[in-house]
């Protein structure tokens with residue numbers, strides 16, 4: 003669930019994940035020094051490494067953070083990558099939502115459940131997401147004013163897979179990441195429905211109850227067995243934040259499971275882009291803007307890069323800067339690849355207007371990609 007809550011719940015030890023903070027990354031340190039959150043543009047996030055082609059192999063640009071997730075706390079042993087539910091026309095989003103609903107019902111009743119079926123669905127979902135953005139569009143556009151927990155968890159899986167792919171996670175990791183995302187809020191079964199549907203601010207008592215859901219989810223998922231401890235840890239830590247502002251323990255940076263960071267960002271994005279009983283939704287573009295500016299210090303650069311690569315969309319008529327530093331205007335969206343619209347390059351790297359705009363379809367030209375939105379005023 004999107005966070006209305008802060009920190010303050012008694013700690014449930016997540017085992018080996020407790021280590022001393024190293025004092026913050028560049029942006030959290032800068033924010034502390036300046037006494038507030040760092041304001042950042044997408045280009046800042048990409049400045050630390052050479053811009054890489056979004057169509058290139060993720061191995062070439064994998065951030066160190068993804069490596070630590072893979073080596074330190076990866077799924078273990080007999081948890082082989084499942085056979086995906088491999089029907090190209092399968093309604094993966096609906097299937098995931100239904101299966102998550104089944105698990106939520108079992109969890110609420112204290113009954114046992116398995117996650118293999120959901121894992122196969124998420125593996126199929128991953129294949130679909132890597133071949134086109136139909137599922138992404140579905141996750142962004144299917145909405146209604148009532149809060150549906152299973153739908154939110156299925157949506158979060160779609161967004162986490164997109165972010166993880168953009169952040170450089172290996173393709174074979176993505177179904178695991180998606181599984182963790184699709185179960186991240188299983189502990190919300192401890193929260194009464196009337197609180198989930200409450201249109202106004204929560205009382206202190208209600209907030210306290212909501213803040214217990216990561217620990218409740220941890221205990222539920224531990225019931226799957228030792229091999230799923232990593233999954234339980236992701237549910238426990240998905241509200242922890244890079245700058246220590248999260249809950250339940252206020253962990254920082256590498257104290258937090260790498261999958262929990264991505265799931266937490268996907269959860270936040272999913273919440274911002276959908277109605278909640280207590281607020282309106284943001285456009286996909288404004289949600290990304292919110293997360294990379296106001297909430298900048300709460301997530302690692304690697305995940306935010308994944309967010310921008312995977313989930314930035316730009317409205318027709320708006321202006322963007324390209325990795326070539328040229329300025330372009332969005333002239334058409336591409337339903338199959340919303341992140342690669344058709345553009346017209348209208349100005350050079352210094353903002354100088356071109357005599358004749360150059361039209362480029364970014365879905366067929368992978369050397370060029372959008373790095374940030376910019377105001378048309380920059381053209382003078």
Ligand SMILES: [Fe+2]
Pocket residue numbers: 003186187215240241269
């Ligand atoms: Fe949550």
